[in-house]
Amino acid sequence: MQLRYETGLTGEAYVRAEAWRDARLERCPNHPHGGCSLARHGTYARKSPRGTKIARWYCPESHTTFSLLPECLAARLPGELDEVEQVVAHAEQAPSLAAAGDALRRDAVELAGAMRWVGRRVRLVHHVLKVVIGLLPEPLARCVAEMGAVRTRLQTETALRALRTRLAEQLPVLPAPLGFQPHRLGTTNRLRARQHKMGPDPPSALA
Ligand SMILES: [Zn+2]
Structure with missing residues (x-):
């Protein structure tokens, strides 16, 4: 089970400070x-x-492991929430998923892999934003479930991190990468992920 570890640190600072050593679970x-x-x-x-x-804890009576995830890191996805947010915001503005993949993953060996990488992040973030908008009528009423729109409403370019703080209580039931639940986005849901704008979705989206 993942829990939120409030550090106020970026990923880089968390590593530099070895802040996992200071994690406490009272x-x-x-x-x-x-x-x-x-x-x-x-x-x-x-x-x-x-x-x-x-940092991890274990409760033998309930056979449960607890991980203290610093609030800057994406859940069930590599890297930081800010990085995921930047990818999704970029992809929303890009003419196609291929263009976004090409621009964002210069290191990728093939375009198909880069498109899967971007497409997966777009789907996961749009999925959780839909849920979040319902939970925060103020200030997100009738907001489009897209990173750009949510950034505008929250007046920040680190909107996912801001949402983690605002929705700290609900994180255990919110889908990743914002919350700690597996996203359960199956093949069917993938098809709903704004493909008219983002271009065709390649099969298999493990990134
Ligand atoms: Zn216990």
């Missing part, structure tokens, strides 16, 4: 009144940002 979320043997359970590494570690 109470077991499954046993808020105590009585279980909750204990530190080491760390696990994330590839990006390079050197990232995530």
Whole structure:
């Protein structure tokens, strides 16, 4: 189970400070009144940002591992929320998914892979924005479920991070990469992901 770790740090600063060492979990979320043997359970590494570690706890009574994810990092996707946001905002403005993939993944070996990488981020973010707009009538009433529109309403270019703070209580039930739930976006839902604007969706979107 992932939990939000409030650090106020960017990914780079989190790694530099080795802030996972300062992570604390005072109470077991499954046993808020105590009585279980909750204990530190080491760390696990994330590839990006390079050197990232995530602090873990384990509750043997409920057989649950808890990971304290710093609020700057995307959930169930590599890298930072800000990076994901920039990709999606860029893709929304691009003439096609291919153009976005080409511009954003200069390192990609093939265009199809770059398109999958961008398309996956666009689908995941648009999916969670739809849910978020329903939860925040003020200031998001009738907002289009797109990164650009949400940025304008929130008046920030780090809107996903701002939403993480505003929706801290709901993160356990919100889909990734903003919240901590698996997104459950299947093949059917993929087809709804604004393909008229973004171009055809390649099969298999694991990135
Ligand atoms: Zn417990």
